[in-house]
Amino acid sequence: MRDYAKFYIDGMWVDPVNPAWMDLVDPGTEEIHGRLALGGREDVNRAVIAARRAFTAYAGTSVDERKQLLRRILDVFTRRFDEFAEAMRLEMGSPIAFAKKGQAPRVPLHVNVLLDVLEHFSFEEDRGSTRLRYEPVGVCGLITPWNWPVNQVIVKVAPALAAGCTMVLKPSEYSAVSALLIAEVMDEAGVPPGVFNLVNGGGPEVGAAIASHEDIDMVSFTGSTRAGIEVARAAAATVKRVAQELGGKSANILLDDVKLDDAVRRGVSGCFTNSGQSCSIPTRMLVPRKMMAEAASIAAEAAQTYRVGPTDREDTQLGPLVNESQFMRVQDFIRRGIEEGAALVTGGPGRPEGLEKGYFVRPTVFSDVTPDMTVAKEEIFGPVLAIIPYDSDDEAVAIANGTSYGLAAYVQSSNPDRARGLARRLNGGQVHINYPPPDFAAPFGGFGRSGNGREWGEAGLREYLETKAMIGYGAGQ
Known part of the structure; x- marks a missing residue:
């Protein structure tokens, strides 16, 4: 049995401020295989401070630098592929064949599509005498579910990195093992300190702290419609952007x-x-x-x-x-x-x-x-x-x-x-x-109570960008 006791904040593995502990249960055997430390608002605040401090420098990196970073992430993930499959088998009950053929392959599929998008995407374009500039939205709070653990993390983290954003990730506590492996990949791939941060915890504690934090510019949430409503309510007071992928029938x-x-x-x-x-x-x-x-x-x-x-x-x-x-x-x-x-x-x-x-x-x-x-x-x-x-x-x-x-x-x-x-x-x-x-290049998202916003491919990248119109930019040329 293993204790998963650390969070990843500002490029370091750190202890939670005041942790609670949760038993991790193998759903196939009902046996406890580990314990997970759960954090709270203080841990989220530490992570947001780190992400805000890192934002200006990372937002100023070139598209080529971000593409190189994504390729390094892909290389490290590919080398550790089997670890991810085994983690998902253990934590959320994915049969090992499906974990290897259906779950884990989603990471390279999405990253490769995004790399292709970056080859042709224009972060600046002219419309008459107006120059449109697409800039990173800022510090992002990412809240992900347990059912497609690494898929749901990568479709948020990868486009946020590609756009030039920094982030705080809260994975589901039921799929935290594979998310901690993602943090190890980010660290080994050389993601700059503060750009990617991970805090484990429950929705009412860590999720709510992310959604309501005044220094987070956007929250991207995937989960139930009921929980999505609470995220939107918590985010409303700070008028941050909210992107949601919710339930379906x-x-x-x-x-x-x-x-x-x-x-x-x-x-x-x-x-x-x-x-x-x-x-x-x-x-x-x-x-x-x-x-x-x-x-x-x-x-x-x-x-x-x-x-x-x-x-x-x-x-x-x-x-x-x-x-x-x-x-x-x-x-x-x-x-x-x-x-x-x-x-x-x-x-x-x-x-x-x-x-x-x-x-x-x-x-x-x-x-x-x-x-x-x-x-x-x-x-x-x-x-x-x-x-x-x-x-x-x-x-x-x-x-x-x-x-x-x-x-x-x-x-x-x-x-x-x-x-x-x-x-x-x-x-x-x-x-x-x-x-x-x-x-995997097609936009993914819903109508009505299935959410708002889109993920995957170019649509996913655009979710993490703000549009600036510089009017008169081309006048007199």
Whole structure:
């Protein structure tokens, strides 16, 4: 068992001012594997002072210097790749195969896209006689969740570095081990002191201190809509920029011309990504009413093939949920689905057979779900699929858009023009047509209660920039 007792502030590993301690639990075994020191407002203030002191010098670095820094970060991360995969397996229950193939590779994918953006991005441009200049927003507070630990950190840290910002990172306390490895990478790569700082702690203590701090110019938050509302409230008094990527309840519309077997199986796979612990995955499958019975049968068969088990086995496809609280929450959603009359076609309450320990959930599929049911409205964050019937394309769009969320949407059709037409009508920051491969240069973010602002690629870089208009700059030339 190991104690994770230090924070990274001003280029040094330092002790918290007045630490509290939290046990770190392996969600696959329910065994304690370490202790994490949690900080508070005093630690945040130390980190902000360091970031503010470093800002002017770092903001003045050239784009080439920042690109070189990102390449060094990438080199160090690549060398330590397996450490990150193992950390995510241990701390949040990612099966080791998915940690290596799905979680950890996100870092080089995002950094390489950002390096490509920097090759062509103009930090100054002329519009008539006005010169537009894009400058770093300042000191940034970055608050990240546990479900995609290194991905969510890098899509904030990397563009902030690329823009010339300095920062204070608060990762989730449930994924702090991989975040501390990120801090080690930053240190080894030669990030200047004070540019990157890390303080561990809970949301009500460290998160609130970051959001309300008068010397932080921007806060970028990823997490639940409920927590995002509190971040925005805390930030309002200082009128800082707030960028948020929040919850989702994404619809996956299967039109009546699809190859149903393939479309349903791929939809189940999407819903079960990361054991269902993702905000943008297709958790509502909308199918023509006449296809409901067949779609439910295919989905049940597909779900039953998933291997749920120990996270250190290479053939495990679904690991545990992150902690006991999340496990109990998902169990409650499954019970409510049954009580409200959804047809349970596979899965259900309890652990999968043969798993006595760990926060494992049975892969679950409900059919004949109506839009007013809880499992159709609430973000569950577990391997639970709700299949909803519809009678027309217009009704499918109405059901898909009939939610307060708007992070992503999906549409499947053998007719690309029909799919494109429907995609234009869906409310979502990303609309995926016919199960496309990921595009890490595409803006990522949501409508409505799924947040504001965008991450990934050029859109992510722009979030960390202020626009200055120098009017008359070109006059008289």
